[in-house]
Amino acid sequence: xxxGPDATPFVRLFxxxxxxxxxxxxxxxEAVAEVVFGSGEHLSVDEIERVLRSGGHRxxxxxxxxxxxxxxxxxxxxxxxxxxxxKRYEHRLSAEPIHEHLICLNCGTVIEFQSAEVHRIxxxxxxxxxxxxxxxxxxxxxxxxxxxxxxxxxxxHGLTCPIETV
Amino acid sequence: xxxGPDATPFVRLFxxxxxxxxxxxxxxxEAVAEVVFGSGEHLSVDEIERVLRSGGHRxxxxxxxxxxxxxxxxxxxxxxxxxxxxKRYEHRLSAEPIHEHLICLNCGTVIEFQSAEVHRIxxxxxxxxxxxxxxxxxxxxxxxxxxxxxxxxxxxHGLTCPIETV
DNA sequence: GTCCATGCAAACCTTTTGCACTATA
DNA sequence: TATAGTGCAAAAGGTTTGCATGGAC
Numbered sequence: 001x002x003x004g005p006d007a008t009p010f011v012r013l014f015x016x017x018x019x020x021x022x023x024x025x026x027x028x029x030e031a032v033a034e035v036v037f038g039s040g041e042h043l044s045v046d047e048i049e050r051v052l053r054s055g056g057h058r059x060x061x062x063x064x065x066x067x068x069x070x071x072x073x074x075x076x077x078x079x080x081x082x083x084x085x086x087k088r089y090e091h092r093l094s095a096e097p098i099h100e101h102l103i104c105l106n107c108g109t110v111i112e113f114q115s116a117e118v119h120r121i122x123x124x125x126x127x128x129x130x131x132x133x134x135x136x137x138x139x140x141x142x143x144x145x146x147x148x149x150x151x152x153x154x155x156x157h158g159l160t161c162p163i164e165t166v
Numbered sequence: 167x168x169x170g171p172d173a174t175p176f177v178r179l180f181x182x183x184x185x186x187x188x189x190x191x192x193x194x195x196e197a198v199a200e201v202v203f204g205s206g207e208h209l210s211v212d213e214i215e216r217v218l219r220s221g222g223h224r225x226x227x228x229x230x231x232x233x234x235x236x237x238x239x240x241x242x243x244x245x246x247x248x249x250x251x252x253k254r255y256e257h258r259l260s261a262e263p264i265h266e267h268l269i270c271l272n273c274g275t276v277i278e279f280q281s282a283e284v285h286r287i288x289x290x291x292x293x294x295x296x297x298x299x300x301x302x303x304x305x306x307x308x309x310x311x312x313x314x315x316x317x318x319x320x321x322x323h324g325l326t327c328p329i330e331t332v
Numbered sequence: 333g334t335c336c337a338t339g340c341a342a343a344c345c346t347t348t349t350g351c352a353c354t355a356t357a
Numbered sequence: 358t359a360t361a362g363t364g365c366a367a368a369a370g371g372t373t374t375g376c377a378t379g380g381a382c
Contacts, residue, residue: 211371231372
């Protein structure tokens, strides 16, 4: 696990959110928050559980899921889905609050980037359709630099000749 | 189920793909392909099963999943994930082969759109990171025109005051 | 006749829920 | 002390797999 920013101020912020909602601030909730805020990664529930266990905590998965729901409600944490069959979570308190992802189909590495253009597209397309946008997700799938250098190829087995449309 | 384009030519195309791969062309595979090609919707496995049953077919879910794997391998069908907890499938043989989605958080309606800009972003960002892109996904979440007109609001319960970062 | 597909059920995996017990406030 | 949270295990929901049977070629 990579060293992250000091998580304590963010954990306090989460505590404040809980109090605002009239909910108890428990050790388990603080521990889950600390792991998520203390990591720069996109963490899965399994990874969060592993970090907690290695830190001496013994917190049930159900409690982790319930704490994550609250963190997402508080808007301090974002839920991500890269199509792996499970969700990942990341804190939203970094300098770049909204970002897009390049995802390597071979090694799973995720590279983050920002794009003002995407926001422009969001605004103009939404206007065209009478849509009121709240958030978006842009993911580009392919091969990362390292996998290209290692000679990895994305295997393709599609039809061998061009598609005749009707 | 909305009336779609004549699916037969596409089913034949799929049959050709199967023969190219040395795989049997079975009635079940053709039936699944016909449902997917015959619909303009993004179909879930349950919906596909329902259409098959109402058409007199009795095909097991496992077979549907296996047929869909082949359709995706053939590149004739795309797998979609709108974060609903299950996958959806759509044919890739329409006039607009690549498209993005506006997704209503209230009613689930999906509006499709195209954007040449997204392709430019894909190319330029990939170049910046030494990444070789194969595909992308842009999804904009929010409220559709009808839900706005119906007075629906996206409920937000985040922190009530601005986030103090450290 | 040889493979491979099918159907069914069981297994799997992530996530949710029920309930007795415990901690917060 | 009242209310809500926790842990465990069971349930749920979508998807995958094992295996005996049946169909494609």
